[in-house]
Amino acid sequence: MHNFSLIETRGDAGKAVSMLLARLLEQNMVQAVIVPAAVPPSVLPMTRLLNNPADLDQTSPLAPVAGVSAATQAAKISRGPQEIKIAAVLRPCEIRALVELHKLNQAQLDNLLVIGLECPGRLENQDYIDLQDQNQDLDQRFYRDEDLQSRIAITCRSCIDFLPENAHLNICVLGLDLDQQAGIAWDEGPGADAARALELKPGQEPGERGRAVDSLRSQRESAREEVMSRSRETISSSSGLQSMIAHCLGCFNCQRACPVCFCRECVCSREAFEQNLEMLHTRAGRTGGIRLPAGMTMFHLTRLAHMAHACVGCGQCSSVCPIHIPVADIFRTVAAATQKELDYKAGRSPEEPIPHLNFSTEGDQ
Amino acid sequence: MNTGISRPEEAGTDNSRHKELDVLALVCNWCTYTAADLAGVTRLHYPAQVRLIRFMCTGMIDMRYILSCFLDGADGVFIGGCHPGDCHYLTGNLKARVRIKGIRPVLESVGIPPQRLRLEWIGASEGKKLQEDLTSFARVIEQLGPSDYKGMNLV
Ligand code: SF4
Ligand code: SF4
Ligand code: FES
Numbered sequence: 001m002h003n004f005s006l007i008e009t010r011g012d013a014g015k016a017v018s019m020l021l022a023r024l025l026e027q028n029m030v031q032a033v034i035v036p037a038a039v040p041p042s043v044l045p046m047t048r049l050l051n052n053p054a055d056l057d058q059t060s061p062l063a064p065v066a067g068v069s070a071a072t073q074a075a076k077i078s079r080g081p082q083e084i085k086i087a088a089v090l091r092p093c094e095i096r097a098l099v100e101l102h103k104l105n106q107a108q109l110d111n112l113l114v115i116g117l118e119c120p121g122r123l124e125n126q127d128y129i130d131l132q133d134q135n136q137d138l139d140q141r142f143y144r145d146e147d148l149q150s151r152i153a154i155t156c157r158s159c160i161d162f163l164p165e166n167a168h169l170n171i172c173v174l175g176l177d178l179d180q181q182a183g184i185a186w187d188e189g190p191g192a193d194a195a196r197a198l199e200l201k202p203g204q205e206p207g208e209r210g211r212a213v214d215s216l217r218s219q220r221e222s223a224r225e226e227v228m229s230r231s232r233e234t235i236s237s238s239s240g241l242q243s244m245i246a247h248c249l250g251c252f253n254c255q256r257a258c259p260v261c262f263c264r265e266c267v268c269s270r271e272a273f274e275q276n277l278e279m280l281h282t283r284a285g286r287t288g289g290i291r292l293p294a295g296m297t298m299f300h301l302t303r304l305a306h307m308a309h310a311c312v313g314c315g316q317c318s319s320v321c322p323i324h325i326p327v328a329d330i331f332r333t334v335a336a337a338t339q340k341e342l343d344y345k346a347g348r349s350p351e352e353p354i355p356h357l358n359f360s361t362e363g364d365q
Numbered sequence: 366m367n368t369g370i371s372r373p374e375e376a377g378t379d380n381s382r383h384k385e386l387d388v389l390a391l392v393c394n395w396c397t398y399t400a401a402d403l404a405g406v407t408r409l410h411y412p413a414q415v416r417l418i419r420f421m422c423t424g425m426i427d428m429r430y431i432l433s434c435f436l437d438g439a440d441g442v443f444i445g446g447c448h449p450g451d452c453h454y455l456t457g458n459l460k461a462r463v464r465i466k467g468i469r470p471v472l473e474s475v476g477i478p479p480q481r482l483r484l485e486w487i488g489a490s491e492g493k494k495l496q497e498d499l500t501s502f503a504r505v506i507e508q509l510g511p512s513d514y515k516g517m518n519l520v
Contacts, residue, residue: 232474235474235475235476236474236475236476237476237513238475238476238513238514238517238519239517240476241475241476242517242519242520245520246520248520267427267429286516287516287517287518287519288518290518291520294520296519296520297436297519297520298429298432298433298436298519301432301436301471301475302428302429302432304471304474304475305428305429305431305432305467305468305471306428308467308470308471309467333474334470334471334474334475337470337471337473337474338467338470338471338474340470341466341467341469341470342466342467342470355463355466355467356463356464356467358463359456359459359460359462359463360459
């Protein structure tokens with residue numbers, strides 16, 4: 001992003017950002033905002049739609065948690081009346097998922113002002129709730145407390161795509177003392193219009209930011225290499241893959257939580273594909289009995305085959321697995337191979353065509 | 366299923382070494398299957414471990430069918446469709462092609478080498494090509510040996 005501006009936070013960066021969002025409403029740049037907010041008795045910030053500037057002070061735009069991926073809701077409401085412009089505060093992986101959903105005709109991007117959040121990682125929902133209990137100012141404290149940062153979700157610990165892409169405006173937190181200042185960055189277009197409405201003056205980006213980004217990246221890259229090579233190794237044999245998914249309960253949580261798995265009804269849950277007694281009976285004889293529900297390997301491989309090109313690495317599938325199967329590790333590993341082969345990166349660009357929808361007559365088989 | 370081709374075992378060919386390997390050929394009704402008919406009429410043999418399954422078009426071969434084949438113990442999956450431009454439903458074969466490209470890295474990641482899946486365009490008049498392609502594919506599978514998923518008791 002070309003323009004950068006520092007905003008004063010006075011010890012509460014979340015509040016400072018909320019005030020900017022309120023101003024966007026006041027200036028009628030947008031008519032609604034979606035942003036995480038925890039409204040009592042809830043302490044867990046979840047995506048909330050607001051349209052009254054006065055209500056913005058209850059929001060938590062910087063909360064290090066994502067109850068579910070906000071991409072699903074952002075996509076849904078973006079399909080509404082196009083006159084209603086909406087500012088959406090989203091994490092980098094949520095924006096990537098939104099871009100994928102847009103290419104699948106599940107989201108409109110024209111009426112959204114996408115505000116991307118630099119993401120040092122998110123805490124698991126339960127961890128956030130527990131830590132909230134002990135830390136009144138968790139959202140603010142998280143950004144200066146390395147101990148808290150080390151507790152982020154397992155997938156986030158090896159995420160290298162922590163800078164938002166394809167947003168109009170970025171909220172910058174890395175390499176800054178959030179107790180003093182946060183950063184806003186933008187490019188020409190809708191982002192610049194919003195920056196003007198917010199009366200942001202472009203200034204110098206602190207050099208410390210580049211260093212902070214680089215050091216986080218290198219730390220994450222080695223973590224990623226470690227995770228990926230371990231799971232590459234494990235899933236590369238039928239027995240290894242089995243050992244990873246052996247305890248799958250067949251609850252379909254992973255599929256439902258996945259922001260890019262957009263089908264209303266998953267093909268895996270369709271009756272047409274359900275095994276009938278006759279099939280199970282034959283198979284049971286061959287394999288020394290058969291565990292029910294059957295077909296969990298088929299379920300995971302189907303989801304991989306259908307969606308590996310679109311996996312944005314958000315980790316939601318791992319977060320919701322009741323039996324702690326590292327679903328996202330399997331997905332990210334296969335996604336890396338698939339996206340490399342297809343010369344595609346999920347969420348990279350709204351213009352990049354989905355490879356599976358590109359039926360050219362060129363090339364061989 | 367009656368494939369219209371005399372199976373080598375009926376024709377008395379020695380196929381003992383192929384016995385334990387299974388190759389499934391998912392073929393389009395309009396081209397490859399017709400080519401198989403033609404091959405049958407001209408008494409061209411294809412390897413015994415190959416079993417043909419007829420589809421109305423390769424475009425209806427969802428990735429799930431390919432996965433089912435492998436998870437149910439196939440050692441190789443061959444897909445035969447119309448040449449580009451000749452698909453009865455215009456672009457079914459192109460859809461098949463892009464799906465196969467997409468599923469290969471998935472298969473490879475989970476221990477199914479991409480050589481175990483092959484796509485060929487075989488026109489209705491190409492009975493000879495059908496025989497050659499199936500034979501060379503069966504040979505590749507023979508070299509690879511049984512698949513890692515064969516006989517597995519999968520969850
Ligand atoms: S498969 Fe898992 S990590 Fe990938 S996009 Fe879906 S929920 Fe996120
Ligand atoms: S969330 Fe876990 S247990 Fe449930 S279907 Fe997915 S992998 Fe299986
Ligand atoms: S009709 Fe033969 S591949 Fe489509």
